[in-house]
Amino acid sequence: xxxxxxxxxxxxxxxxxxxxxxxxxxxxxxxxxxxxxxxxxxxxxxxxxxxxxxxxxxxxxxxxxxxxxxxxxxxxxxxxxxxxxxxxxxxxxxxxxxxxxxxxxxxxxxxxxxxxxxxxxxxxxxxxxxxxxxxxxxxxxxxxxxxxxxxxxxxxxxxxxxxxxxxxxxxxxxxxxxxxxxxxxxxxxxxxxxxxxxxxxxxxxxxxxxxxxxxxxxxxxxxxxxxxxxxxxxxxxxxxxxxxxxxxxxxxxxxxxxxxxxxxxxxxxxxxxxxxxxxxxxxxxxxxxxxxxxxxxxxxxxxxxxxxxxxxxxxxxxxxxxxxxxxxxxxxxxxxxxxxxxxxxxxxxxxxxxxxxxxxxxxxxxxxxxxxxxxxxxxxxxxxxxxxxxxxxxxxxxxxxxxxxxxxxxxxxxxxxxxxxxxxxxxxxxxxxxxx
Numbered sequence: 001x002x003x004x005x006x007x008x009x010x011x012x013x014x015x016x017x018x019x020x021x022x023x024x025x026x027x028x029x030x031x032x033x034x035x036x037x038x039x040x041x042x043x044x045x046x047x048x049x050x051x052x053x054x055x056x057x058x059x060x061x062x063x064x065x066x067x068x069x070x071x072x073x074x075x076x077x078x079x080x081x082x083x084x085x086x087x088x089x090x091x092x093x094x095x096x097x098x099x100x101x102x103x104x105x106x107x108x109x110x111x112x113x114x115x116x117x118x119x120x121x122x123x124x125x126x127x128x129x130x131x132x133x134x135x136x137x138x139x140x141x142x143x144x145x146x147x148x149x150x151x152x153x154x155x156x157x158x159x160x161x162x163x164x165x166x167x168x169x170x171x172x173x174x175x176x177x178x179x180x181x182x183x184x185x186x187x188x189x190x191x192x193x194x195x196x197x198x199x200x201x202x203x204x205x206x207x208x209x210x211x212x213x214x215x216x217x218x219x220x221x222x223x224x225x226x227x228x229x230x231x232x233x234x235x236x237x238x239x240x241x242x243x244x245x246x247x248x249x250x251x252x253x254x255x256x257x258x259x260x261x262x263x264x265x266x267x268x269x270x271x272x273x274x275x276x277x278x279x280x281x282x283x284x285x286x287x288x289x290x291x292x293x294x295x296x297x298x299x300x301x302x303x304x305x306x307x308x309x310x311x312x313x314x315x316x317x318x319x320x321x322x323x324x325x326x327x328x329x330x331x332x333x334x335x336x337x338x339x340x341x342x343x344x345x346x347x348x349x350x351x352x353x354x355x356x357x358x359x360x361x362x363x364x365x366x367x368x369x370x371x372x373x374x375x376x377x378x379x380x381x382x383x384x385x386x387x388x389x390x391x392x393x394x395x396x397x398x399x400x401x402x403x404x405x406x407x408x409x410x411x412x413x414x415x416x417x418x419x420x421x422x423x424x425x426x427x428x429x430x431x432x433x434x435x436x
């Protein structure tokens with residue numbers, strides 16, 4: 001996942017080093033000339049990163065497949081957003097800090113200002129727009145990372161990136177040095193800006209994901225222990241179907257909330273025509289849903305997304321590890337396998353919760369595992385303690401793979417422990433179900 005970040009650094013940096021750096025080395029007379037070069041370089045890098053972030057925000061199917069699912073694509077999008085914020089901060093500091101230290105007499109001010117000669121109205125506007133866009137972008141990045149902010153507010157904060165990007169692209173292209181337009185550095189930077197403008201306009205128009213939206217209605221509601229609500233949805237019209245382990249966005253029509261991501265807990269059967277999601281009460285909105293949803297209510301589905309689909313391309317044994325609501329994708333796979341008839345056991349399921357889910361649900365899970373040919377290892381962590389990685393390791397075999405869905409910190413610790421025991425990184429599959 002780090003390779004795209006390296007590419008976003010090395011390509012523009014390489015172009016700058018090839019086409020701009022020789023001129024800077026030949027003509028720079030001191031600190032202020034190098035400072036101006038740093039301002040330009042950080043601005044170019046920031047524009048590349050912001051544009052890449054806008055492209056990923058459109059949830060393109062071909063990139064989702066390339067990076068192993070939308071959850072991982074969004075993680076990359078988040079890292080690019082953080083990187084863009086840091087680059088914008090560096091760009092602003094390179095402009096603001098030396099200039100103001102110079103005013104205090106700590107630096108000798110340059111005898112001639114860098115610029116474009118007599119400043120036109122458009123250049124002045126580009127400077128002002130870019131300055132304010134930079135302030136807003138840095139504030140938006142901080143707000144987007146504060147998880148205490150409710151999702152509905154985060155959603156609107158996130159949508160504000162589109163106009164900020166357009167302002168930043170206008171600033172960057174208008175103030176790009178004239179000689180850049182005669183070399184590949186300028187051409188590629190302009191192309192990147194144009195590539196980012198299209199998804200920014202789609203975002204402003206609310207068209208991202210529009211071609212994957214489907215109307216639906218609530219068919220049934222089933223409260224479960226531990227604050228979980230099971231919702232059965234019936235798509236109206238043609239639902240493309242989904243694979244066990246995928247997720248979708250659901251908009252229940254509540255003002256200001258928009259669509260939230262939920263993993264699908266059922267296999268798709270055309271004859272039945274319904275799908276099930278399990279909603280854990282983790283925040284203000286999800287806690288309110290049992291009192292706000294009713295059978296017959298309309299909903300809008302968007303998807304399916306994700307690549308947590310239990311497909312490794314080999315017949316090796318699989319070990320599944322789930323924590324709490326992380327059982328959802330495994331339920332879909334169990335129901336899919338059970339519907340196809342019993343087969344020799346090819347998987348172990350370690351399911352960890354703090355306490356029992358109740359006799360009815362425990363029996364249902366045991367029945368599904370029996371019918372699917374999956375060996376169930378049930379763990380009540382309050383009584384038995386946390387699952388040890390050695391227990392998972394004991395179930396591994398040549399060409400085995402591990403599939404994990406649960407708390408992120410636990411997943412990372414388990415992946416690291418198994419890697420130390422020789423499990424290849426590509427054999428550990430984790431649902432990175434964090435969109436903030």
